[in-house]
Amino acid sequence: MRRFLFGLVVALGLPFMAQAQGAEIEDVIGSQLEAFNDRNVEEAWQYASPMIQGMFGDAGNFGMMVQQGYPMVWDNRDVRFLELREIAGVMYQKVMLRDASGGLHILDYEMIQTPQGWQIDGVQILPAPDVGA
Numbered sequence: 001m002r003r004f005l006f007g008l009v010v011a012l013g014l015p016f017m018a019q020a021q022g023a024e025i026e027d028v029i030g031s032q033l034e035a036f037n038d039r040n041v042e043e044a045w046q047y048a049s050p051m052i053q054g055m056f057g058d059a060g061n062f063g064m065m066v067q068q069g070y071p072m073v074w075d076n077r078d079v080r081f082l083e084l085r086e087i088a089g090v091m092y093q094k095v096m097l098r099d100a101s102g103g104l105h106i107l108d109y110e111m112i113q114t115p116q117g118w119q120i121d122g123v124q125i126l127p128a129p130d131v132g133a
Contacts, residue, residue: 022084025093025111028118033076033097036066049112049119070123073107075100082106091118094126104128 041063082094
């Protein structure tokens with residue numbers, strides 16, 4: 001009976017834990033996107049994982065990379081969070097946003113949990129979906 005009750009508590013609690021986790025991840029990504037719009041590269045830098053920070057060395061290099069390689073992130077608007085999923089133990093958050101000229105983009109954010117909380121460990125631009133042919 002105890003095993004059943006424990007299983008029931010876990011089963012009922014998991015959706016709430018996943019919801020809370022998703023909200024935390026959305027908050028991190030959303031905060032970084034706002035920081036880029038505000039041109040506060042130092043703040044945006046804080047949401048990058050230690051691996052990303054190690055690759056770029058400082059906030060200035062990181063900001064330049066985002067501005068040149070991810071212009072839709074540098075100038076973003078109409079941010080919508082799509083599906084959050086786990087693949088081989090890694091969390092990925094799909095995000096749809098518009099760039100400065102109104103173009104629609106879908107990005108996949110790889111997230112890791114660190115002692116400082118969730119951080120962005122990589123971003124991939126996904127191909128645009130085919131729309132009716």
